[in-house]
Amino acid sequence: MRIHVVNPNTTASMTAGIAAAARRAAGPGVTILAGNPDEGPASIEGYFDEALCVPGLLKEIAAAERAGIDAHVIACFDDTGLDAARALAAAPVVGIGEAAYHVASLVAGRFSVVTTLARSIPALEHNLRRTGLAERCARVRAAEIPVLALEAPGSEAEARIAAEIGRAIADDRAEAIVLGCAGMADLAGRLSARFGVPVIEGVGAAVRLAEALIGLGLKTSKVGGWAPPLPKAWSGPFAPLADGAAK
Amino acid sequence: MRIHVVNPNTTASMTAGIAAAARRAAGPGVTILAGNPDEGPASIEGYFDEALCVPGLLKEIAAAERAGIDAHVIACFDDTGLDAARALAAAPVVGIGEAAYHVASLVAGRFSVVTTLARSIPALEHNLRRTGLAERCARVRAAEIPVLALEAPGSEAEARIAAEIGRAIADDRAEAIVLGCAGMADLAGRLSARFGVPVIEGVGAAVRLAEALIGLGLKTSKVGGWAPPLPKAWSGPFAPLADGAAK
Amino acid sequence: MRIHVVNPNTTASMTAGIAAAARRAAGPGVTILAGNPDEGPASIEGYFDEALCVPGLLKEIAAAERAGIDAHVIACFDDTGLDAARALAAAPVVGIGEAAYHVASLVAGRFSVVTTLARSIPALEHNLRRTGLAERCARVRAAEIPVLALEAPGSEAEARIAAEIGRAIADDRAEAIVLGCAGMADLAGRLSARFGVPVIEGVGAAVRLAEALIGLGLKTSKVGGWAPPLPKAWSGPFAPLADGAAK
Amino acid sequence: MRIHVVNPNTTASMTAGIAAAARRAAGPGVTILAGNPDEGPASIEGYFDEALCVPGLLKEIAAAERAGIDAHVIACFDDTGLDAARALAAAPVVGIGEAAYHVASLVAGRFSVVTTLARSIPALEHNLRRTGLAERCARVRAAEIPVLALEAPGSEAEARIAAEIGRAIADDRAEAIVLGCAGMADLAGRLSARFGVPVIEGVGAAVRLAEALIGLGLKTSKVGGWAPPLPKAWSGPFAPLADGAAK
Amino acid sequence: MRIHVVNPNTTASMTAGIAAAARRAAGPGVTILAGNPDEGPASIEGYFDEALCVPGLLKEIAAAERAGIDAHVIACFDDTGLDAARALAAAPVVGIGEAAYHVASLVAGRFSVVTTLARSIPALEHNLRRTGLAERCARVRAAEIPVLALEAPGSEAEARIAAEIGRAIADDRAEAIVLGCAGMADLAGRLSARFGVPVIEGVGAAVRLAEALIGLGLKTSKVGGWAPPLPKAWSGPFAPLADGAAK
Amino acid sequence: MRIHVVNPNTTASMTAGIAAAARRAAGPGVTILAGNPDEGPASIEGYFDEALCVPGLLKEIAAAERAGIDAHVIACFDDTGLDAARALAAAPVVGIGEAAYHVASLVAGRFSVVTTLARSIPALEHNLRRTGLAERCARVRAAEIPVLALEAPGSEAEARIAAEIGRAIADDRAEAIVLGCAGMADLAGRLSARFGVPVIEGVGAAVRLAEALIGLGLKTSKVGGWAPPLPKAWSGPFAPLADGAAK
Structure with a gap:
């Protein structure tokens, strides 16, 4: 293939x-x-x-x-x-995006998304509604990190994403987390181990x-x-x- | 202005x-x-x-x-x-598009849309949902007319659109009609007079x-x-x- | 006209x-x-x-x-x-009411309403649902001001409304504000300038x-x-x- | 009581x-x-x-x-x-109205309403949505009988209502019927026996x-x-x- | 009967x-x-x-x-x-469960549910959606009490349930409370008197x-x-x- | 694996x-x-x-x-x-079931389901709503074939299923078909070739x-x-x- x-x-x-x-x-x-x-x-x-x-x-x-x-x-x-x-x-x-929502729906009743900037939240909410999986999504959250900062060594990107994940589990009743940017793909494993819930990244x-x-x-x-x-x-x-x- | x-x-x-x-x-x-x-x-x-x-x-x-x-x-x-x-x-x-939906909602409880080709129906349905006015729309219908045929003298475009309007009133319980293409703007007055319901075109x-x-x-x-x-x-x-x- | x-x-x-x-x-x-x-x-x-x-x-x-x-x-x-x-x-x-919701939907993806008394919230929520624009509304808030107090010189009405607007922007992700009472019409311009988002009043x-x-x-x-x-x-x-x- | x-x-x-x-x-x-x-x-x-x-x-x-x-x-x-x-x-x-919808929901997964005049359909649809039971209702149908004709001896009211019930069962996948007018109360028993599904009237x-x-x-x-x-x-x-x- | x-x-x-x-x-x-x-x-x-x-x-x-x-x-x-x-x-x-939701809908525009354990919330939310009354429910809350602890003399069950009811009225805009466990039936009267809103238990x-x-x-x-x-x-x-x- | x-x-x-x-x-x-x-x-x-x-x-x-x-x-x-x-x-x-809905959503904007008996339609509709993909489903249709008749040589099962598929494409605007029974798995390829739309079976x-x-x-x-x-x-x-x- x-x-x-x-x-x-x-x-x-x-x-x-x-x-x-x-x-x-x-x-x-x-x-x-x-x-x-x-x-x-x-x-x-x-x-x-x-x-x-x-x-x-x-x-x-x-x-x-x-x-x-x-x-x-x-x-x-x-x-x-x-x-x-x-x-x-x-x-x-x-x-x-849609891939992550479909996969998350197979392992969690309810998930939250953590994306980069708040300006992207409306677009993601529209996509969730179009896909049909908006009801499975508790909330789309933004860590307020510019996309390219995800690549910068020493940035506080991971810490900010982790903070939003913590809030999603505590406040949204999220059972899984979807990472809302292609640049976050290599964080999934580490964050899943840390928080004990499935963390889904869309590329995979x-x-x-x-x-x-x-x-x-x-x-x-x-x-x-x-x-x-x-x-x-x-x-x-x-x-x-x-x-x-x-x- | x-x-x-x-x-x-x-x-x-x-x-x-x-x-x-x-x-x-x-x-x-x-x-x-x-x-x-x-x-x-x-x-x-x-x-x-x-x-x-x-x-x-x-x-x-x-x-x-x-x-x-x-x-x-x-x-x-x-x-x-x-x-x-x-x-x-x-x-x-x-x-x-959104303008026509908002205006139709002020003069009719429920409207149908008549557009050109069936391939455009999904895009219009998504827009209706994003606007929030999907519940006010009974159905999006296609008259199966290519966009540029609307300009062709002697085309049967108006007859086909009228036929769909007739069906919308009879079958969809539509109280008004939205014409779903910029090229249909000058038909609105004539079709409204003929069918006795508001016919809204989006440009105006x-x-x-x-x-x-x-x-x-x-x-x-x-x-x-x-x-x-x-x-x-x-x-x-x-x-x-x-x-x-x-x- | x-x-x-x-x-x-x-x-x-x-x-x-x-x-x-x-x-x-x-x-x-x-x-x-x-x-x-x-x-x-x-x-x-x-x-x-x-x-x-x-x-x-x-x-x-x-x-x-x-x-x-x-x-x-x-x-x-x-x-x-x-x-x-x-x-x-x-x-x-x-x-x-419906006019304000339609107009707000043309300049904001998402708005909150600030009305007078909490007892009016359910009626406004029903209207939003009927209009079809409930999905565009983040939240209906009440400033807890009696309608006629809006006219009283020296009342704290504007301060209370402003406080709710601040909360709506911070907590509801509201991109615009709808003022939910005919008596609030002359506050719109001042509040819009203060908060930097469109503030819509229904009479206009x-x-x-x-x-x-x-x-x-x-x-x-x-x-x-x-x-x-x-x-x-x-x-x-x-x-x-x-x-x-x-x- | x-x-x-x-x-x-x-x-x-x-x-x-x-x-x-x-x-x-x-x-x-x-x-x-x-x-x-x-x-x-x-x-x-x-x-x-x-x-x-x-x-x-x-x-x-x-x-x-x-x-x-x-x-x-x-x-x-x-x-x-x-x-x-x-x-x-x-x-x-x-x-x-709401009583009939609640009761119908306890004996049928899905019901249709048969009311008098088509002009009343929008009001009933709004009520269904407010009650929350719109999803349980397959369709609101009108038999096109003026309210007071229900009382007229020899009217064809019952025949028209029965015809709509037949269509509701065949076309709407209705499992029960709600009679949509206080004046239809004494028809429920007879129509239920005839069609073999629960027929609910609102007064009772x-x-x-x-x-x-x-x-x-x-x-x-x-x-x-x-x-x-x-x-x-x-x-x-x-x-x-x-x-x-x-x- | x-x-x-x-x-x-x-x-x-x-x-x-x-x-x-x-x-x-x-x-x-x-x-x-x-x-x-x-x-x-x-x-x-x-x-x-x-x-x-x-x-x-x-x-x-x-x-x-x-x-x-x-x-x-x-x-x-x-x-x-x-x-x-x-x-x-x-x-x-x-x-x-459905009985309590239907009855609550007759005396309150909007209710919250207080159940035992958070693990039961998803099932109740699904039932609310199936019944059609999810829109009438502001929130399903869990008091985090095991079911059989409701029977234990001296447990703090009632105190925890009361705390959630207080939050539901203050934060959810709940106009009534539904007690979400058969074992809570005898608390309804006392809690209703205490909070001044209808408290519905499902068995009755x-x-x-x-x-x-x-x-x-x-x-x-x-x-x-x-x-x-x-x-x-x-x-x-x-x-x-x-x-x-x-x- | x-x-x-x-x-x-x-x-x-x-x-x-x-x-x-x-x-x-x-x-x-x-x-x-x-x-x-x-x-x-x-x-x-x-x-x-x-x-x-x-x-x-x-x-x-x-x-x-x-x-x-x-x-x-x-x-x-x-x-x-x-x-x-x-x-x-x-x-x-x-x-x-859920697998077929998710997969169909990746290749079609809108699909219809063809299942065995009408008595199963409500359960499938509930599942579609729970999955979140009900909006992607145009209609659940029943071919009125008992499950075990799918295995009987010489049954008219395939003909009946094909007839429903034809109706789904013509009447429901279905862009793909989901076969609604594990016993239909080996029909998917043949029916897809015949109708020119994706036909999804759930086991695969x-x-x-x-x-x-x-x-x-x-x-x-x-x-x-x-x-x-x-x-x-x-x-x-x-x-x-x-x-x-x-x-």
Whole structure:
């Protein structure tokens, strides 16, 4: 199985960390191909960044489709561009946000999310509602850490995340914790051991769910909202992408 | 008052129709400035088109902000790019989809939507749920007309839309009808007279709600999901847009 | 445009304040006709007062209809009598509660309401649910001020309201505030400046939404729950009102 | 136990039928005191009638309170005036609509309602949502029979109601039927026998639930929305009622 | 009327307490037959205990059916085995949890539940959602008292329950309290007097609702999920029970 | 990895079919251990059968735990006994119903379920609501086939299921189909090819999700509703099971 993991921001060091997390989580016989666009924002913190990383993300998806791939993982916790990617790709696509919510629902009746910045909470709440799993989520919390600070040695990121986890267990009646950023992937094991509840990070969850879909021979339904793009006139730089996608 | 109405697709004849509808609906003393991006899809029919019209749309929003404007209207019924535009703009932004739902809720307990293609139904249903007005909507129906066919003389578009309206009143217990495409704006009056129920089109609704916000001195809250973009490194063609937006 | 603003309680000084707020908010060319019943409670604080102000309110609506009017605004935040008024009137009717919720939803993802007394919270929560906008409301808070104390010079009303606004921003993640009483209309501007978030008061919001409906040529749907009263036998003082209304 | 059953319309023959149904359903040792206002509409068909029957209804409630009573039943399926009556009365108050929904939920996973006119459907749907039992209701159906036609010998009322019940069982997956008008009370037994599912009428259900509350020593909570009216200035005919009620 | 009250755990002293509470609450002419299985757990604290008390519970239900009974009450607040019992029994079946929620909804707009252990909260929340009354419930609280400690003289159970009630009124805006364990039945009167709000215990509520169903001649609908068991092959000790039940 | 698949009914031929489906779906290096209780019903069709298969099911779970296992799959589409099994087991437990809903949500915006008998629809609807994925499900349909008829050669089972799938795509706007019975597992591939939409069967979905949990090192949270059984007195045949489980 070949799984394409795309980090929609342009920070290569973060892509490397995501790729490592994906490989750690992947089952036997799975090849992880990780990449990121070369155009767009260095991190995704709010709706503006989200919207403008999508063209680069879709180009990566299209390139991986042409190269032959069994599934795509979008490694931004906001599940940025997921609908468009599903419309574009023949292979199934899994977002790390939705993956984490689905997996958490299998091991906990109720979970809380700990993400980076409060400005991302509304987007995550909308995704939870769309996925249908909002009722399983007690609360989305922000540790108030910029995304790229997660990579900084000596930052207090882990301490802040741990503090929110403590509050989630005490105040939200959370039975599990979802880490709400691709950059938090390598904290999951340590935090789970510390707090004694499942701590789910989305990169691994998405890779494993992508494997499940591949193994079951399932692809995105092309009836409904994820139908392939219709052929039509396009102007500007996205025309080739659109031409390749239309059916 | 100066209201910027942006058609996010590249079809200038459709922009002209939207501008005319906006001017018909506008109150005294309102100047409508209408435009469309010069890059992107000729029509918006599904998530892929939606995602890739957003960069062009945001450039139009940014240009209008610089030129001085009191409010923006996004004239695509999917409310494409609305969150990113609200994060970017200082002036308030109204989507024609949400505008139609809010206005319909003031004159009908329950309404149905008649849109173009079935592939757009899921996106509209998600927007209804986000707006909070999904409970007021009996059903989203598709007349199965391509967007640009709405402009074609001699098409059967109006007949098909009328047929769906008839079904909505008979089967959905709809008390009003929302027309689910910017290209349907000039049908509203005729169809309302024919069926004896309010028929709401979004362009006029959005212009009038934008006037209301301007009149009340209200702008988008910058606390939460619509906070301005954070300054950060950007690569590629969106960097200038991002630099102008970041605060 | 002629807009009828009816204060459903009998306190003429409050009606004068509401009329002033309506005129401040109204667009060019709008005439505000404000009034109140001469029978009923001096303020509306709970379900009992609400129910018994409705006959007087409906008489005012009927009189304004006969005098020729383009829209009605019901200036009690509980949206008292709104359904019956819509059934009675040919012109559109807007409640200040629903108006504030709709307008807040256009500038904030999430808002809190600050009303007068805790006994009114359940009625406001029901209205939010009926409108469909309950999901957009983080919390309804009470400042524990009697309605008529809002008019008393030197009262601590504004300080108490401000305290609740502070809590709403800090604890509810509110991005905007809705002031939950017609008597609070002139506080909105000052409180918005102080807290840096939109503060919406319903009288202005309703006047501007009424203008929007008039401008769009929209009236209440007469199919469904707001159909005109059926002709039937009536006893007692409401018989003339009913006879005038039945169709 | 003394239970006051108030028919909020002025049709004495309908009050007699309701009283008979109440007495048939009542347990041993229960005295039914039935009455109706002498001012108001002859039947309640929509929001306008609903609003204007409330003053007469509240006078009846107040009179019964003074006479000494253990509980009140409001015998209109729209649960007209229920909130105001609960604020006014010391004794518990049960509406026949909510009573029927609660009882149906104890014998069926899912029920449909068959009411008189389609114009009443929205009000019943709102009540179902307020009660919390909307999810248990598959559909509210209208047999399109005016309320007073239920009393007319030789009307086709029962046939039309039966036709809707047949559709509810076949199409709605209804496991029980709620009859949505006080005037349908004596049809329940016959229709239940005919269709082989529980058919619940609200007058009996409400009397039995009122007995349950009395037996358990429970009264309306006076904390929250049903707190007693506050003392204040009143003008006009309701002043004595308000004075008696305020605490 | 003969009402069978079954305590699904094996603690006879608790059954005696439940029987006493049932008799206190029952109306004139009602005979209470109380019992418990002789196989199963001594108390029900979580899903495992719940699942394994059901066979014994169903045997008790079947035996009471054969002996002739008018209704069954399941006296565990988790409403353990309620669906299976309804499928098995011809007589109506009422759970004490659902009974308490329905009754509380008639005297309070909003209630909180105080149960024994936090591990039971998820089950109660699921039941509230199934019943449809979750929206009426502000919060389910646990006093952290083991079930059988409720019987221990000198325990601090009542003090802990009272502390949670105080918090529910202050923090949840609860207008009434539901006691969430059959073993708390005799505290209701004292706590209601102390806190000045209705305090509902489920045993009495269920007995009175069972009387209501009997009085109205209503039985469980046999169309849908509560249809009688189908005849089929059974192995092991439940075969006779299944044979007796199948239709 | 060793995955225990338990068919909660006693029909060994059905267990064999389930085991075969599980092995077909399993990834490399996965050993499937399939079994069924020797006591209980031959098929599970409704709440009564569901309740009485649970003791046998839990004994199988406990035995597999003692034998050493990495995860359990409960192969009844009603997810019978799932909560009790999660409380009992240290290894994670996945129900085939929930597994199918989660997997369908990754490849379709909206799905319909086709199950065996209408009497099972309410239980599936409750599970959908508990899982949180009810909003993703358009409708639960019954093909009206007894469970064991699925195994009968020459039955019209597949034709009836196909007919419901056709209706689901045409009438429910279903983008994927979930087959609602463990006995339908081998129909999925053929029906998916025929209808051109993903058809998900739960046994394979659950095995693949169980692999995902094992691969991620995740186990059921023991904080909350799935905490281990408390030690207590037990009478009768379940005492040893309870003693082994309590912690």
